[in-house]
Amino acid sequence: MKTEQMLRLQAYLDNEVSSAEGREIASWIARDSEAAALYEELKATKSLLAPENELPATVPDGRDFYWSKIAREIERVEREPAREYSPRPWWLRLLAPVAGAALLGIFVFTSVSTNPQISAIHQERTDLENGTITFHSKDNSMTIVWISSGETELADATLDEDDSE
């Protein structure tokens, strides 16, 4: 089969011939088995290449396109007006250390003021059997509580030991 005949078959398949030429080619295909075979082959090929038969495919971005997208994003961000740094007000910045110092002060104050152990310069237990008389020296360097409970014999315990030897 000549190339010109093959092209005519292809033109017929693509509806690119006049109606008269179309009828002529149709009768040729009906008579010639070789032409009919080629026509069927072309027809099958065309159907395979039809858009509805194409598999979905995603063409990956090219390297240049990929980097150009990044460059465009950088440019876009750089064009945006920079956000101004807004520091917290001075009183808010001082809040943490002041609060810490206040807590420390409260802790110290409460630990001192709520200490029930002493509330005066000298304090003593009064429910013991012994009576007491407190003496303050003139220069205020000594305070002695005299315990009047008779003889308690404490200081000369050492002497007693020595005597017993």
Place this chain on the structure above:
Amino acid sequence: MRSPKLGVFSLCVFLLLGGFVATVFAGDMKVKLTLFWGTDEEKPNDPNLKPADPHIVSNFHEAYKWKHYFEVTNTIVMLSQHATNRIRLSPKCELEVANLGSMGLASKFYGENKLIYEGKSKVETGKHWGFGGNDKNKTAWFVILTPQ
């Protein structure tokens, strides 16, 4: 540029650590405990007796009648804040001392294991606080606490 938040944080950490260290190490108190004996005898037989400190003797003389005062024994103790130490000054005499920090000292005095006196004092460093009582043969004993 250094962040202002970091500066405030560093300051807080420094203050907290400083306060902690100061609290830990500032609470100890060194206290001298001395047992004295007051008598009219000029030279007692016990060779271990030492003449008492003249300044303390002059203070004793302001209030008490005994002519002579001798130091029977003394000991120096290191008291941690809010800790209580029990010290035996003689076979019959025991003292329980607690360091109350800025509130001074608390003490319990035991004679022959009997609580004789319990008191507290804001005694200052170098000053004396103590208690005394009659002893046999018209003598007297004194226990003096002196923060160092």
